[in-house]
Amino acid sequence: MSAYLPSLAGGMLIGASAVMLLLLSGRIAGISGIVGRLVQGIGMTTNLAFVLGLLLGPLAYLFMFGGWPAVQITAGWPLIIIAGLLVGFGSRMGSGCTSGHGVLGLARMSPRSIVAVAIFLTAGVVAVAVMRGLGL
Amino acid sequence: MNRNVYQFGAALASGIVFGFGLSLSGMLNPARVQGFLDIFGAWDPTLAFVLGGAVVVAFIGVQVMKLMLHPAFDDSFHVPTNRRIDAPLVIGSALFGLGWGIGGFCPGPAVASLALGLPQSVLFVIAMLVGMTLHDRLWSRRT
Numbered sequence: 001m002s003a004y005l006p007s008l009a010g011g012m013l014i015g016a017s018a019v020m021l022l023l024l025s026g027r028i029a030g031i032s033g034i035v036g037r038l039v040q041g042i043g044m045t046t047n048l049a050f051v052l053g054l055l056l057g058p059l060a061y062l063f064m065f066g067g068w069p070a071v072q073i074t075a076g077w078p079l080i081i082i083a084g085l086l087v088g089f090g091s092r093m094g095s096g097c098t099s100g101h102g103v104l105g106l107a108r109m110s111p112r113s114i115v116a117v118a119i120f121l122t123a124g125v126v127a128v129a130v131m132r133g134l135g136l
Numbered sequence: 137m138n139r140n141v142y143q144f145g146a147a148l149a150s151g152i153v154f155g156f157g158l159s160l161s162g163m164l165n166p167a168r169v170q171g172f173l174d175i176f177g178a179w180d181p182t183l184a185f186v187l188g189g190a191v192v193v194a195f196i197g198v199q200v201m202k203l204m205l206h207p208a209f210d211d212s213f214h215v216p217t218n219r220r221i222d223a224p225l226v227i228g229s230a231l232f233g234l235g236w237g238i239g240g241f242c243p244g245p246a247v248a249s250l251a252l253g254l255p256q257s258v259l260f261v262i263a264m265l266v267g268m269t270l271h272d273r274l275w276s277r278r279t
Contacts, residue, residue: 026215027214083238107195123232
């Protein structure tokens with residue numbers, strides 16, 4: 001039961017962060033878009049500021065709770081490379097990821113985002129089921 | 137003070153809250169994400185509360201946005217208006233979902249986890265940036 005509370009509180013903070021960026025700067029807090037534009041050299045200062053903040057977030061957690069948040073990566077390096085390539089290419093092709101489509105898209109009740117979320121959740125479930133089946 | 141400074145501050149503050157929220161929620165942990173997606177195995181539904189909590193708060197923010205003429209530090213809102221469900225949306229989301237399941241990372245947590253300095257995070261983010269660049273520089277400019 002207690003595991004639900006940090007997840008809910010963390011989720012609400014993610015929502016609050018997206019609202020902050022939306023109402024202050026009028027921008028969608030979509031990470032694949034922000035990182036993608038940064039790589040393309042578009043809107044450097046604000047996108048760089050957001051990414052810098054994203055990196056400072058776990059540090060704020062460290063200072064508040066006295067330890068790093070858990071990050072357990074079980075995939076070996078070939079799978080990590082394949083996963084990274086798919087996430088990068090797919091999120092740009094589909095114009096969004098878990099933040100842009102998942103959080104703000106659903107909140108805006110965008111038909112495109114509802115379709116995107118249904119597809120990427122299904123694909124994620126399939127990927128994990130296949131990996132478990134293969135013993136990876 | 138210049139408006140760019142305010143926009144910089146807003147993006148920085150938003151990024152910090154986002155990264156802290158990811159850390160608190162468990163989304164930063166690929167093992168937890170894969171447990172959430174493992175509905176046919178040892179399913180861990182807790183991360184549904186992350187998306188649920190985020191969407192509820194963002195929904196309220198979107199309602200407030202509709203009452204505002206423009207954001208505090210800009211002349212207009214930059215919100216997508218495209219409503220067409222096309223092949224790139226469907227195929228791209230499917231590819232993204234497969235990668236998300238295989239690695240347990242989506243872009244936000246992957247970038248935020250760089251703060252911990254794990255070599256696997258660095259490798260994932262490099263591969264992700266290559267994937268983004270392949271799309272933006274080559275694929276989307278084919279025609």
